[in-house]
Amino acid sequence: xxxxxxxxxxxxxxxxxxxxxxxxxxxxxxxxxxxxxxxxxxxxxxxxxxxxxxxxxxxxxxxxxxxxxxxxxxxxxxxxxxxxxxxxxxxxxxxxxxxxxxxxxxxxxxxxxxxxxxxxxxxxxxxxxxxxxxxxxxxxxxxxxxxxxxxxxxxxxxxxxxxxxxxxxxxxxxxxxxxxxxxxxxxxxxxxxxxxxxxxx
Amino acid sequence: xxxxxxxxxxxxxxxxxxxxxxxxxxxxxxxxxxxxxxxxxxxxxxxxxxxxxxxxxxxxxxxxxxxxxxxxxxxxxxxxxxxxxxxxxxxxxxxxxxxxxxxxxxxxxxxxxxxxxxxxxxxxxxxxxxxxxxxxxxxxxxxxxxxxxxxxxxxxxxxxxxxxxxxxxxxxxxxxxxxxxxxxxxxxxxxxxxxxxxxxx
DNA sequence: TTGGAATATTAACATTGTTAAGTAAATTTG
DNA sequence: CAAATTTACTTAACAATGTTAATATTCCAA
Numbered sequence: 001x002x003x004x005x006x007x008x009x010x011x012x013x014x015x016x017x018x019x020x021x022x023x024x025x026x027x028x029x030x031x032x033x034x035x036x037x038x039x040x041x042x043x044x045x046x047x048x049x050x051x052x053x054x055x056x057x058x059x060x061x062x063x064x065x066x067x068x069x070x071x072x073x074x075x076x077x078x079x080x081x082x083x084x085x086x087x088x089x090x091x092x093x094x095x096x097x098x099x100x101x102x103x104x105x106x107x108x109x110x111x112x113x114x115x116x117x118x119x120x121x122x123x124x125x126x127x128x129x130x131x132x133x134x135x136x137x138x139x140x141x142x143x144x145x146x147x148x149x150x151x152x153x154x155x156x157x158x159x160x161x162x163x164x165x166x167x168x169x170x171x172x173x174x175x176x177x178x179x180x181x182x183x184x185x186x187x188x189x190x191x192x193x194x195x196x197x198x199x200x201x
Numbered sequence: 202x203x204x205x206x207x208x209x210x211x212x213x214x215x216x217x218x219x220x221x222x223x224x225x226x227x228x229x230x231x232x233x234x235x236x237x238x239x240x241x242x243x244x245x246x247x248x249x250x251x252x253x254x255x256x257x258x259x260x261x262x263x264x265x266x267x268x269x270x271x272x273x274x275x276x277x278x279x280x281x282x283x284x285x286x287x288x289x290x291x292x293x294x295x296x297x298x299x300x301x302x303x304x305x306x307x308x309x310x311x312x313x314x315x316x317x318x319x320x321x322x323x324x325x326x327x328x329x330x331x332x333x334x335x336x337x338x339x340x341x342x343x344x345x346x347x348x349x350x351x352x353x354x355x356x357x358x359x360x361x362x363x364x365x366x367x368x369x370x371x372x373x374x375x376x377x378x379x380x381x382x383x384x385x386x387x388x389x390x391x392x393x394x395x396x397x398x399x400x401x402x
Numbered sequence: 403t404t405g406g407a408a409t410a411t412t413a414a415c416a417t418t419g420t421t422a423a424g425t426a427a428a429t430t431t432g
Numbered sequence: 433c434a435a436a437t438t439t440a441c442t443t444a445a446c447a448a449t450g451t452t453a454a455t456a457t458t459c460c461a462a
Binding site: 024025026036037040045046 | 417418419420421
């Protein structure tokens, strides 16, 4: 449907420009120049709109990571994945919120019984890279499940603290936010990379 | 004031039992058996209530960490800090959300111009422990600012993914959630501990 | 007792998500 | 071509929300 896309575009525009709580059905309807009830012909309720937007977010993130496949060294690829993750989150805080922070899309997901396909496959790619790092001796061998969870949690922690303004006292200058996060990622990568250990300490 | 406390208790009760979006001024008023407008005599608006609750959360977390001072070994103390952080978050997801995830309290904080005192001092304690770990050779020497940020981000990432239900596909059994997070923390601690490196790989 | 401050309530406003009922146009069916 | 039905959309309304203005009640000092 054409109008579905109109609604989603308008919703994201409002979401980006006015924030989550200012996305209302009536404002969406105004933007697309239809009556508010028309929205309900294309989406069951407001949460379903957010669910759809969250889905689009994963596609965007996937595009963002297209270059990654060309990186041969798995540890370098892991590092770049992390950097991309940080950048994606900081450049698209609204999408990021829907994908990884807000409660609404997940409730819809459970209600609809559908699967978190795009989220899962993103994690699968992470885990494949982590496993490759273990096989090739860049990371200590062990449970790749746990290691992937750890890597993801680390970068998610940085992004979610940053976009929810919990780092403002920590890093006062807003322009230093992403650089500090990248430094933090470097610290992390240096610590988990076992090939670097003869140089350290 | 007595009634201020009544309002805060009622708000948190609603928050814990019915979730964030079901905390309404009218429900609060019902619980304390006053009229809705009375609430506005003690709080400027709803966000100020959430700001106060977020403050109480930090006090709770501080009590939660009382035992830590007795741990001499700084790396062990850091590990225990991490474990406590995970447990506090999982046992008090509502408080945790206010403290570290939700946007409302921070907006109020900026608006009121007041400082995030309890949050700051919690971070200061983390940083002191990290510095001590560096001095005593448990962690690679470097910028303790960045290392603290990294540690915090890591545990925050775990907790916030867990309580916002992003780990449900990763860890299907809910009872395995905290154990998996603790495993992840162990992995992290093992990786950053430079005294462990001769055993590894 | 009276007057004013402190405390509380009633009534209302605008805004929200959502639904029921109705309309007008397009399409199918006879 | 006319009648019936489906499609696409709107109007009007409901209950719930945060919040405010105006009003009432209580309480205590002069």
